[in-house]
Amino acid sequence: MSDAIISVEQLGKKYRIDHLAKRGSYKTLRETITYQTRDLLTGWFSRNGNGRAPKRGREEFWALRDVSFEVRQGEVLGIIGRNGAGKSTLLKILSRITEPTEGRVRIRGRVASLLEVGTGFHPELTGRENIFLNGAILGMGREEIRKKFDEIVDFAGTEKFLDTPVKRYSSGMYVRLAFAVAAHLEPEILIVDEVLAVGDAEFQKKCLGKMQDVSKGGRTVIFVSHQIAAVQRLCSQGILLRAGEIEVSGGINEVLDHYLSDSAADASGHRQVRLLDGECRVAGWSIDGGDAGPSHSCISRQLCTFRVEIESKRRIPGASLGFVIRNLAGDLLLSANSKDNLKRPFDIDLGKREVVVTVRLPLKMGHYQLELAIADEQFKIIDHWVAQPLLSVLSCTESSLPAEWHGLINEPIYFEVPR
């Protein structure tokens, strides 16, 4: 018997989508009776005479399929994935709000879920009354709330407005108060779903800080968010969901990298500018690998040679090449233009042409997005290509710092201790 505090085995959740959804999707007695009768009658009189009623287009949709994982005590698990991947459904099943269609979950410990901030808040009640109401709904007893009342108000910072109805609060105050109540739950397992999406930067920092405290206190946290930075800071393990199935699970950095490169890969190959009907374009790129042949990866801090291939069906005099490297989060890391470096601009003739770019990339290990652009004499961009495939930077440094402490920049730094 493992020491897993949550163990999920082959979980699946199926929904039925009705393709004949009429005005509103409420099921009424009238509709049920009408359709049953109609199906029955059409069944009897159906043309192929086999007595079966025509299909009404009920489709089955598996929001989750064959999901299995384990969470140990004290772990912070991040669940990431695109919209519609099944993250919220998974959380709802873990919180017992909805039932799974197949599989099972074993949980050892009290669960508190924060799937939405301010659930249970009633706009007519005051802040004070809502603290009690919301606390009770989330599972705290009256005594417990009373004891923690001052702490909660302190955390929210809304003491002045405690006795005004919540409907008069600004959205920031509302969210701060709601989170303050939830933050003071003391469950063994805390499940949090994208609640950091609202609130200002200070609030988000506070929330993250509080969640870090919770996890340091030995509690287990399951965290869903689209904010990569938050997930990276808080979580130690991760799961990537794609279309209801687990694509990757493991250490959070590995999972994040996979997630980002997936979304970058889906977005790349895309031409942002494509003038002249694509008659002049960047056709491809590669890195010299010497004996190993061309590749799409290079080693951090080592000089590498990029070869950019341009194909053209017309002559472009005085052209220049733009070279940009971004990280997967979209930050612009490096940019250069051939005009700055070449003694004179080059001409693009008909056919293929190669431009060689030599650069030393002081970047940390991971995937990066290359962007290449061709501009003409007047610096008008003719072609701007978000290059495919992604650039892979391989690590070479022997740093004593653990992976999560590696910065975006990977330059050598020298220490000296003068006597």
Next chain:
Amino acid sequence: MATTELLIEPGRAERNYWTDIWRYRELFYFLAWRDILVRYKQTVMGVAWSVVRPLLTMIVFTIIFSRIAKLPSAAAVPYALLVMAGMLPWNFFSNSMSESSSSLTTNSSLISKIYFPRLIIPAASVITSFVDFAITLVLMSLMMIFYRFAPDWHLLALPFFIALAFASSFGVGLWLSALNVEYRDFRYIIPFVVQFGLYVSPVGFSSSVIPARWRLLYALNPVVGIIDGFRWSLLRGQSAIWPPSLLLCVGTTIAICASGLWYFRKTERTFADVI
């Protein structure tokens, strides 16, 4: 740190359900408290409304049924008291019915985002109506003082009838709230049933008016037995109870409660998906 293991599986009857209800027991209070508090927010009269409303209703109905309708009653009892004793449980029952039928859909955001035993929601509606009932009971006692009509030992049976009223309201509430989640028609059916029920149930008249051969059928309406019981215990047994009707009432109440509980628990697991 209890190492009680919770197993979530499709179709698994929640063994922990009743322990969960105990653990979430304070929620009964809080949800009812919320509903009552919200009623009188931003009003000038505030809590005074909870006394004025039943008082006005009482006055109006007494006038209508005693002066205008002139339905027969037992001679020794002031008509107003007869009507009041019928109205008391009827209002409790009809209010519970109306509020609990929409309770789940009104709280849909809670149901789709937070876990707690959903039974608490219709129960809280019944409790809210019960608070109104209690206030009206006090009014009734004031009224009895006014008419110088003191109850006797029959009053001891009142708690039993109150419990019966509570149970039947709760049972009906379970059915209606669960049905309303899936079939929203009930939102329109209920007001009609309440209006109809007011005239069919022996609120404005005594059930002894009903011809003998229909009495058993009539007693299928649980409110009949309850109202008879209330009248019997409050008004010195002047209004007679017919034992078969009482038995039928108890039987119907138990049946409604048990079946309501069964249906509610059966459909509860799909609430979050359907609501």
